[in-house]
Each structure stands twice: as structure tokens, then as C-alpha cells.
Amino acid sequence: MPLHSLQHLSPTAVLGLWQLTETPAELWAQLPQAAAYQALMPATADASRQAQWLAGRALAHTLLQELTAATAADMVVHNDATGRPWLAGPTHNLTLSLSHSGEWVAAVLAAGGRAGVDVEIIRDKAQRLASKFLSTLEWDDAAAAALTAPEAANTHYTRLWSAKETLYKLAAQRGIIFKKQLLLSSFVPEESGEIPATLVLDCAETRHCICYCQPAPGYVLTYCHESFS
Incomplete structure (x- = not known):
């Protein structure tokens, strides 16, 4: 197919x-x-x-x-x-x-405008590497979510990694530090939804919305499109 x-x-x-x-x-x-x-x-x-x-x-x-x-x-x-x-x-x-x-x-x-998309296999890699790409606040939020729903921890951490990958593609700039310049706000994890995000570039902050879902069992998809005003 x-x-x-x-x-x-x-x-x-x-x-x-x-x-x-x-x-x-x-x-x-x-x-x-x-x-x-x-x-x-x-x-x-x-x-x-x-x-x-x-x-x-x-x-x-x-x-x-x-x-x-x-x-x-x-x-x-x-x-x-x-x-x-x-x-x-x-x-x-x-x-x-x-x-x-x-x-x-x-x-x-x-x-x-600009666009970003990312699809990921759900696995434990994102959780193992979380300290490298999550800010302190994101780390705390993710840990709380993992305690609430431990069976969904791999999905949640993979979703966070994917969202940052999409935001990175939206930025279209190399040399970005994921845990400092690609920031995700708190949200309630569901099967599909939206993640408020902030992109920090050249001392300026812009707000964005990353959509997420699971296109198939074992996968996470995130995406964003924004028209230039």
C-alpha cells in the first residue's frame, strides 16, 4: 500500500x-x-x-x-x-x-510560508537521550507524565523528540541547541493533539503550534505549517 x-x-x-x-x-x-x-x-x-x-x-x-x-x-x-x-x-x-x-x-x-514534518518509530531511545534535548522544565513535565502513565512513556518521549525535530525543520537553520532554542510548553498527552512551542533565534522568540498523532501503531507523527503574514 x-x-x-x-x-x-x-x-x-x-x-x-x-x-x-x-x-x-x-x-x-x-x-x-x-x-x-x-x-x-x-x-x-x-x-x-x-x-x-x-x-x-x-x-x-x-x-x-x-x-x-x-x-x-x-x-x-x-x-x-x-x-x-x-x-x-x-x-x-x-x-x-x-x-x-x-x-x-x-x-x-x-x-x-514554512513547514516541518517528522515521523518516528516509538522506542526507548528518546527517553534514554532525553537529557540531551529536553530543557529542565520539559524534563520535569515528561517525568511527571511517565509516572502517570508508565506504559506510554516511550510514546511520550518519542513524541517530544519528534516535535522538536519538526520545530527544527521549521527554523531552517543549522547549529540550533535543542534544549535551549526549541522549547515545548506543557500539554496533556493524548493520542492526537497540539503542542505549544517556542523557537528562540537571534535573541527573538516566536510562538508555534506543533500537531501530533499516531498514524499507525508504533509510530508518532508531528507536523506544522505556517503561512507568511
Whole structure:
């Protein structure tokens, strides 16, 4: 099952989920501009990483047709020096964010503004590394949530990590310190909801809202789109 769902976040932004079941060969057959993508494929990617990489590009082209009705063959997804994806071609000021983990690939495509998306397998890694990316207040909130619902601790810590990854992509800037510049306010953990967030850049603070859900058992998804005012 390739394309899983499309969700319009606004008239100018769409979120897509792809459940990865195809082989790299099957995904190559779905991509326009195959020669261009063959030149861009990371040389060290194994078969699993190739499939995730290709599915991300296939999903980006699907969102492109959904949002703009543009000819997919006119666009090619590149990555800049920071690893962020961007569309080469007549992009109409399009912003693209991509993420993949396990068998899931997620993307947000927006006409104007900025966007971030992250999908993660739920595991204990985020809890083990929490001191490296959570502020003191976030640490206290997470510990309290884990005491209240210990069976959901891995999900909650993975959700926090994912939310910060989405906020990081929204910032579009390297060298960010996650525990000092990407801040999450207190919220009541549920299966889906919103996390108030603050981005601290160049001594200025901006407020944001990170949406979260579980697209499938064992996974967490976070995303955000904001139009420029």
C-alpha cells in the first residue's frame, strides 16, 4: 500500500503519508525524471534507505499534483547543504519537508510560508537521550507524565523528540541547541493533539503550534505549517 493518505492543512498546504511496501525497483518506475534522481541518489544508501529516499520523492510528486496540478515531470527534489529538501523547477514558491522512519514516509508541501514534518518509530531511545534535548522544565513535565502513565512513556518521549525535530525543520537553520532554542510548553498527552512551542533565534522568540498523532501503531507523527503574514 503506497500512498496512505492526503490531508489539506490549509488551502496552501497538504500533508501526505506513504506506507512503504515497494522495492526500490518498483519505486523507480513511479518516479518522473528517473535519470535526474539516479544522479542524486546517495551513493552509500542500502536497499532500505534507497526505498525510503525514493518513496519520499514519489510522495513529493504526488503532493505537487494535489496542491498545484503542476506537471510532476517539471520538478526535481534536491537537498541543500543542510540536508533540507527543495524543488528545482517552476516551483511557485513551494516549501517541502520530508521525513521517513521504518515503513512510513511523511511530507508537507506548502505554497508559501514554512513547514516541518517528522515521523518516528516509538522506542526507548528518546527517553534514554532525553537529557540531551529536553530543557529542565520539559524534563520535569515528561517525568511527571511517565509516572502517570508508565506504559506510554516511550510514546511520550518519542513524541517530544519528534516535535522538536519538526520545530527544527521549521527554523531552517543549522547549529540550533535543542534544549535551549526549541522549547515545548506543557500539554496533556493524548493520542492526537497540539503542542505549544517556542523557537528562540537571534535573541527573538516566536510562538508555534506543533500537531501530533499516531498514524499507525508504533509510530508518532508531528507536523506544522505556517503561512507568511
